[in-house]
Amino acid sequence: MNAADDKTIVKDYFNSTGFDRWRRIYCGGEVNKVQLDIRNGHQQTVETVLNWLQDDNLAGMSICDAGCGVGSLSIPLAQAGARVYASDISEKMVGEAQDRAVAELANTDNLTFTVQDLEHLSGKYHTVICLDVLIHYPQDQAAEMISHLCSLAESRLLLSFAPKTPALSLLKKIGSFFPGPSKATRAYLHKEADVVKILNSQGLTIQRQAMTRTRFYFSRILEAVRT
Numbered sequence: 146m147n148a149a150d151d152k153t154i155v156k157d158y159f160n161s162t163g164f165d166r167w168r169r170i171y172c173g174g175e176v177n178k179v180q181l182d183i184r185n186g187h188q189q190t191v192e193t194v195l196n197w198l199q200d201d202n203l204a205g206m207s208i209c210d211a212g213c214g215v216g217s218l219s220i221p222l223a224q225a226g227a228r229v230y231a232s233d234i235s236e237k238m239v240g241e242a243q244d245r246a247v248a249e250l251a252n253t254d255n256l257t258f259t260v261q262d263l264e265h266l267s268g269k270y271h272t273v274i275c276l277d278v279l280i281h282y283p284q285d286q287a288a289e290m291i292s293h294l295c296s297l298a299e300s301r302l303l304l305s306f307a308p309k310t311p312a313l314s315l316l317k318k319i320g321s322f323f324p325g326p327s328k329a330t331r332a333y334l335h336k337e338a339d340v341v342k343i344l345n346s347q348g349l350t351i352q353r354q355a356m357t358r359t360r361f362y363f364s365r366i367l368e369a370v371r372t
């Protein structure tokens with residue numbers, strides 16, 4: 146399958162059944178045990194990133210949230226005073242994020258939403274963040290995508306992905322990894338060493354790292370900075 150087909154499938158998925166499922170997982174409401182586990186895991190990833198970012202003064206900081214989903218990260222960052230540019234390939238996800246922002250924030254002036262795939266993002270931002278999106282990119286497209294995000298980042302890039310370890314590769318093979326919703330799209334694991342190599346080739350070095358691991362959710366989080 147070529148890259149354009151892959152992307153169309155992901156976009157269609159997150160505008161239809163994927164939207165309903167992931168909105169339930171991310172926004173609350175009734176979910177099954179597996180989805181609850183994924184919700185809790187994802188929330189831990191969001192909290193790790195928020196804790197890291199809150200070490201800095203967020204007021205006025207420009208942040209690009211690439212593949213923002215329903216705004217789980219963009220909304221608290223805007224609330225903390227950052228200037229947030231949030232985008233997603235799915236208009237349904239962006240619409241939901243916008244509705245949530247209006248409901249949750251007293252003021253949304255510092256939060257901009259766009260429907261856009263991340264290859265077409267432009268501009269410069271102090272910080273670029275891309276959480277749990279690499280799962281939709283095969284290895285041969287990941288390098289280009291990560292390099293593009295690096296080119297947008299003046300100071301740092303935060304990236305999370307499902308790491309390709311022997312244990313997770315086996316889980317994926319036997320089908321108990323990303324059960325339910327993600328089965329409708331292909332899920333790609335990435336070798337950490339490959340991701341770090343791409344970041345280094347773009348002039349960034351790893352400053353902090355973390356791992357969220359629950360029963361069904363695995364996310365390696367890297368903070369890479371310009372030196």
Ligand code: SAM
Pocket residue numbers: 152155156159171211212213214215216217218232233234235238261262263264275276277278281
């Ligand atoms: N980053 C959000 C978070 O952690 O809450 C959402 C993560 S969700 C698993 C993946 C998101 O990536 C979906 O909203 C999907 O529409 C978006 N996505 C997938 N491929 C994309 C692309 N090429 N450009 C922009 N967004 C993309």
